[in-house]
Amino acid sequence: DGPGPQMECWDPPRTMAPSGNWYLIDENVDRVIRKYDAKTKRVKTIAWAGPAGKLGGLAECARFAGGGYGNGMGLSVDQDEKYLTIFDRNNGGFNWRLDLEKGLVEPAPGADAVKGAKVHGVGEDGCTYFAGNDGKLKKLLPDGKTVEETGVSLEQPLNIETFFGGLAVNAKIGRLYAACRDPYSPFGVVWYWDMKTGKGLHVAGPKKGEKPDP
Numbered sequence: 319d320g321p322g323p324q325m326e327c328w329d330p331p332r333t334m335a336p337s338g339n340w341y342l343i344d345e346n347v348d349r350v351i352r353k354y355d356a357k358t359k360r361v362k363t364i365a366w367a368g369p370a371g372k373l374g375g376l377a378e379c380a381r382f383a384g385g386g387y388g389n390g391m392g393l394s395v396d397q398d399e400k401y402l403t404i405f406d407r408n409n410g411g412f413n414w415r416l417d418l419e420k421g422l423v424e425p426a427p428g429a430d431a432v433k434g435a436k437v438h439g440v441g442e443d444g445c446t447y448f449a450g451n452d453g454k455l456k457k458l459l460p461d462g463k464t465v466e467e468t469g470v471s472l473e474q475p476l477n478i479e480t481f482f483g484g485l486a487v488n489a490k491i492g493r494l495y496a497a498c499r500d501p502y503s504p505f506g507v508v509w510y511w512d513m514k515t516g517k518g519l520h521v522a523g524p525k526k527g528e529k530p531d532p
Contacts, residue, residue: 332393383408392484394440411435427462439485
């Protein structure tokens with residue numbers, strides 16, 4: 319914690335709010351959740367999970383399973399920056415919700431509906447987008463009960479097991495973004511999917527046969 323330029327963490331920021339604030343979860347340091355304040359340019363720990371487990375309650379006492387090396391968890395913040403949704407992949411794809419005002423962690427609405435998910439993201443439309451082992455993208459409506467198919471398959475052209483935990487969703491323009499390990503190298507790449515056509519397109523990172531810039 320402290321001034322932003324002095325921040326030390328294992329994992330990079332996972333989600334950014336419209337305000338410019340960043341949120342990250344450091345899976346390799348006791349699953350600590352931190353916030354970078356864009357105004358003060360300072361970093362603060364907002365949840366200290368400690369040993370792996372599955373427990374809600376006060377943020378400083380919560381327990382998450384994590385995963386290590388960035389592929390076990392995902393974060394999504396809502397447009398009003400009131401809630402931070404925590405996707406706990408190694409707890410069976412369980413969804414937690416951190417109330418940023420009260421500092422409380424509780425199961426997110428519809429947490430049971432996304433059990434078994436491999437990747438997850440919350441769009442500005444309030445829907446939770448997720449995919450399981452089959453790579454088929456579904457969305458959980460804000461009512462926390464209704465699940466709909468989107469017609470998009472994240473398995474094409476990638477393997478769902480290579481994905482990091484979080485998805486970035488822009489429902490307004492119908493795009494979904496994901497970072498994953500390149501199947502041809504140990505380096506990360508970014509892809510996006512057109513949610514209308516279902517087509518996946520390479521955005522950044524080494525393509526097949528390319529040598530990454532060190």
